[in-house]
Structures are given as C-alpha cells and as structure tokens.
Amino acid sequence: MTSTLTISHLTKRFAGVEALRDVSLTVEPGQRVALLGHNGAGKSTMMKIILGLIPFDGGAVTVCDAAPGSAAARAQVAYLPESAAFHPALTGEEQVRHYLALRGKRPSQALDLLARVGLGDAAKRRIGTYSKGMRQRVGLAQALIGKPRLLVLDEPTSGLDPVSRRDFYTLLDDLAAGGTAILLSSHALTEVEARTDRILILSGGRLMAEGSLADLRRKAALPVAISVAPTAGQKAALAAALPMARANGDGRLHLDIAQGEKLPMLARITGLPQVADLEVIPPSLEDIYSHFSRRDGQ
Numbered sequence: 534m535t536s537t538l539t540i541s542h543l544t545k546r547f548a549g550v551e552a553l554r555d556v557s558l559t560v561e562p563g564q565r566v567a568l569l570g571h572n573g574a575g576k577s578t579m580m581k582i583i584l585g586l587i588p589f590d591g592g593a594v595t596v597c598d599a600a601p602g603s604a605a606a607r608a609q610v611a612y613l614p615e616s617a618a619f620h621p622a623l624t625g626e627e628q629v630r631h632y633l634a635l636r637g638k639r640p641s642q643a644l645d646l647l648a649r650v651g652l653g654d655a656a657k658r659r660i661g662t663y664s665k666g667m668r669q670r671v672g673l674a675q676a677l678i679g680k681p682r683l684l685v686l687d688e689p690t691s692g693l694d695p696v697s698r699r700d701f702y703t704l705l706d707d708l709a710a711g712g713t714a715i716l717l718s719s720h721a722l723t724e725v726e727a728r729t730d731r732i733l734i735l736s737g738g739r740l741m742a743e744g745s746l747a748d749l750r751r752k753a754a755l756p757v758a759i760s761v762a763p764t765a766g767q768k769a770a771l772a773a774a775l776p777m778a779r780a781n782g783d784g785r786l787h788l789d790i791a792q793g794e795k796l797p798m799l800a801r802i803t804g805l806p807q808v809a810d811l812e813v814i815p816p817s818l819e820d821i822y823s824h825f826s827r828r829d830g831q
C-alpha cells in the first residue's frame with residue numbers, strides 16, 4: 534500500500550523567511566493527522582505546497598502518487614479552507630450542483646452529498662440562512678466530490694460550537710474509515726487529542742515532533758501530576774508524610790513526579806493510612822505541545 538502523502542526534506546523560503554526547513558513525513562490511507570503549530574509555524578505554507586498552489590525550494594512531495602498540483606493529484610485531493618464562502622442567495626443544493634458541474638460530475642449527486650453531511654433537510658434553503666456550522670458542512674460536501682483520497686482541512690472547526698464540532702469529526706471518522714487520509718490544521722488541542730490518529734507539531738518551519746499522543750507523551754517525558762485527597766482531619770499528617778507535595782487550597786495535595794518515579798511514588802502514597810483517594814493526571818496535549826513548540830531561544 535503506498536502512502537497517500539509523502540514529504541521528504543521539504544524546504545520553502547520566502548524573502549528572508551525560512552517557512553519550512555527540512556520537513557519529512559508521510560500520511561497513510563485512512564489516517565487522521567493533525568498539524569499543530571503556533572501562528573507562522575508553516576502550516577498554511579505546507580498545505581499550499583501539498584495543494585500545488587505554491588512552489589517549493591528543496592526536497593520532494595508526492596500526493597496520491599503524483600506531483601502536487603498536477604491533474605492526477607488535483608483529481609484526488611480536496612481542500613476545505615477555514616472560512617468557506619458561498620453565494621448567500623443560492624440554496625445548498627444549487628451551490629453543490631454548481632461545484633459538481635464545474636468538476637464534470639453529475640449535478641444530481643448534490644442531494645446525496647448534502648445528506649451525507651447532514652444537510653438533507655436544509656438542501657432547499659438559501660445558504661444565507663445557514664449557521665456557520667451548516668456552511669462548513671456545505672464546504673465539506675463540496676470537498677467530498679469525486680471521493681478524494683486526501684482531504685486537507687485548514688482549521689475546519691474554528692468558530693463551531695461543541696456539538697457541531699463533534700458532528701464534524703464524526704463525518705471525518707466515516708471518511709477515514711473509507712480510506713480517505715485527512716490532514717487538518719487546528720489550534721483546538723483538546724478535540725485534536727481525541728479525534729486524530731497522529732499529531733505533527735511544527736515550530737519555526739521545523740517538524741519538532743510527530744506520532745500518536747502516546748508517542749509524544751513518551752518522547753516529551755513530562756512529569757505526571759498526582760492529586761491526593763486526605764482522610765478526614767488528616768491533611769496536616771499527610772502533608773508531613775509527603776513534604777514534596779503542595780496544597781492548592783482545594784483540600785488536596787499535589788505532586789509532580791518524573792515518569793520513572795511514578796510507580797514507586799504511587800506505591801508509597803497508597804501505603805499511607807491518611808490517603809482517602811488519589812488521581813493520576815498525565816500531561817495534557819497542551820503541555821506536550823508547549824514542550825515541543827518552544828521557539829528558538831525560549
């Protein structure tokens with residue numbers, strides 16, 4: 534099975550700015566991959582290169598076994614920009630029929646596509662009356678034309694409410710299950726954590742880390758937080774038994790423990806008679822992200 538997207542040693546310079554530096558990665562069929570990075574990290578530049586919209590200076594990029602921007606690649610890649618703009622006077626069905634016609638496909642598929650993204654009931658309403666979440670779905674319906682093998686999504690859920698976000702990711706899950714590879718950029722770390730298979734962290738044009746959240750967690754080796762609840766009236770005694778713990782004013786004691794010391798420390802805490810309960814809190818994606826995306830000099 535060949536990779537849907539292969540990037541090796543990719544370099545892109547704008548006047549005076551190295552937007553991408555020696556970036557290598559692959560995306561396999563059916564993978565849901567999140568591209569994370571601070572403003573200016575190089576995410577949009579990478580997406581534009583994958584779509585064939587801008588040239589690159591060094592390295593190689595293969596999209597669905599073809600050169601980015603070639604007719605063969607364009608036929609298999611779909612793109613959804615952050616804020617898709619549609620004609621407000623058109624109905625959802627008219628808009629999607631228009632896109633189908635432009636792509637040389639049967640316009641009669643419009644209703645099927647709209648039903649697939651949950652807009653079957655709204656297909657005959659004008660887009661001007663749609664919510665932002667509904668407009669994003671029109672964009673997704675447009676992106677699904679021609680069953681793309683790679684779907685590139687630029688911050689697809691920004692501005693959507695939690696339910697719309699969840700529904701949107703459920704649609705992406707169905708597409709991925711059908712073999713479509715998904716590359717999406719996002720600043721919403723929590724949802725990315727739950728809804729993607731792999732995470733790529735770009736910083737200053739470099740790929741700083743990549744892997745599943747578990748991989749990144751292991752590589753970052755950040756401390757684990759342990760929160761301990763004392764039995765009634767035993768807080769002071771517990772604090773004396775755990776002098777390295779700090780009190781946050783919430784009645785519990787908190788410790789940050791290096792990964793290698795986690796098990797011995799848990800054994801020690803659970804052996805203390807003053808302990809009523811404890812919680813182990815692994816580093817969040819936000820902690821891991823900050824660890825890897827520290828810019829030079831920080």
Ligand SMILES: Nc1ncnc2c1ncn2[C@@H]1O[C@H](COP(=O)(O)OP(=O)(O)OP(=O)(O)O)[C@@H](O)[C@H]1O
Pocket residue numbers: 547548550551552570571572573574575576577578579
């Ligand atoms: N056309 C251009 N001309 C000059 N510099 C550019 C151009 N496009 C991007 N850059 C620079 O390249 C770097 C990467 O920009 P890019 O837009 O890829 O970042 P990004 O990760 O998508 O950021 P954001 O999250 O803000 O969209 C930035 O320093 C940016 O200023």
